[in-house]
Amino acid sequence: MVLRVLGKMMIPFIMLFALYVQFHGDYGPGGGFQAGVIFAAAIILYGLIFGIHNAMRVVPPDVVRVLIAAGVLLYASTGVAGLILGANFLDYDVLAKDPIEGQHIGILLIEFGVGTTVAAVMITIYFAFAGRQR
Amino acid sequence: MAVTVLAIIRLHNLVAVVMLSGFYSLLAATLFVVLDAVDVAFTEAAVGAGISTILMLGTLALTTQHEKVRALPRFPLILVALTGVALIYGTADMPDFGDPESPIHEHVAPRYIERSAEEIGLPNIVTSVLASYRGYDTLGEVTVIFTAGIGILTLLGVRRWRSRKPGPDTATGDEDRNAAGGDRA
Incomplete structure (x- = not known):
């Protein structure tokens, strides 16, 4: 009971913190890898407290599996977008008129890709392990 | 940290070993903070102490x-000991800790530090x-994680999730729903 009440209170803040780490990684410590893991930790905590089947209802495994690939694709297509706009692969200068703004957009996009893939993979691994029990 | 490692070697109860390795990761994270590598410390605390402990416990279950x-x-013991001695011998050639003349501080690092503010x-x-x-390398890292996820999916199976009906695990959830339904009724 205590766990469930505390969990309900904590999980939104963990997710918020994950988003903060994700999008504030440019200015402070953090980035996609850490944010993805923290976000996954929130889902896993939910799964531990309320049962894995409830967690699977909140975050359907099918969707998570698509997200695994979506993150990598977002990252790679950011690189390809640079190619199409006439620069090197993963060169973000050309993504906006101002090179620095382009770098900002590029880094934000690829970090988001990283975070998506990391979170999705961690959740999938947890589902795969915990879903097999008994 | 050394005490933790010795305890990990000595213990045979794997749950305790997993807990201690999580603790070791936390200690490593504080070490990274002391070395001013906050990003690395963050990763170590989140991945090493957090997620991997849960995943190891899942494996133990x-x-x-x-x-x-x-x-x-x-034979393996002798081999490991020899490798360890060779590695320690190798560190004798490494530049002193914090030496500004060491190659790592003279290669691309100064350029990153001087120019990244105006370039990025x-x-x-x-x-x-x-x-x-180093965006290309990071793309590789993400691909590694992607591959790991695909590997786990392949090994541990996916289809079982779908075919399985909600079991006794969901009892709590069902109660919730019943309670909510009762309220509405």
Whole structure:
């Protein structure tokens, strides 16, 4: 009971913190890898407290599996977008008129890709392990 | 940290070993903070102490909690000891800790530190290097994680999730729903 009440209170803040780490990684410590893991930790905590089947209802495994690939694709297509706009692969200068703004957009996009893939993979691994029990 | 490692070697209860390795990761994270590598410390605390402990516990739940004690294997022990000695001998050639003349500080690092503010415009140089200068490497890292996820899916199976009907695990959830339904009724 205590766990469930505390969990309900904590999980939104963990997710918020994950988003903060994700999008504030440019200015402070953090980035996609850490944010993805923290976000996954929130889902896993939910799964531990309320049962894995409830967690699977909140975050359907099918969707998570698509997200695994979506993150990598977002990252790679950011690189390809640079190619199409006439620069090197993963060169973000050309993504906006101002090179620095382009770098900002590029880094934000690829970090988001990283975070998506990391979170999705961690959740999938947890589902795969915990879903097999008994 | 050394005490933790010795305890990990000594213990045969794997749950305790997993807990201690999480603790070790936390200690390593504090070490990284002391070395001013906040990004690395962050990762170590989140991945090493957090997620991997849970995943290891999940593995233990699928396998067993107790280590099978066997006689100490001689040959691997000698091999590991020799490798360790060779590695320690190798560190004798390394530049002193914090030496400004060491190759690592004279290669690309000064350029990153001097130019990244005007080229990338981010205060966190770690992010600039990771996401922009070394973006190709990071793409590789993400692909590694992607591959790991696909591997786990392949090994542990996916279809079983779908075919399985909600079991006794969901009892709490069902109660919730019943309670909610009752309220409405």
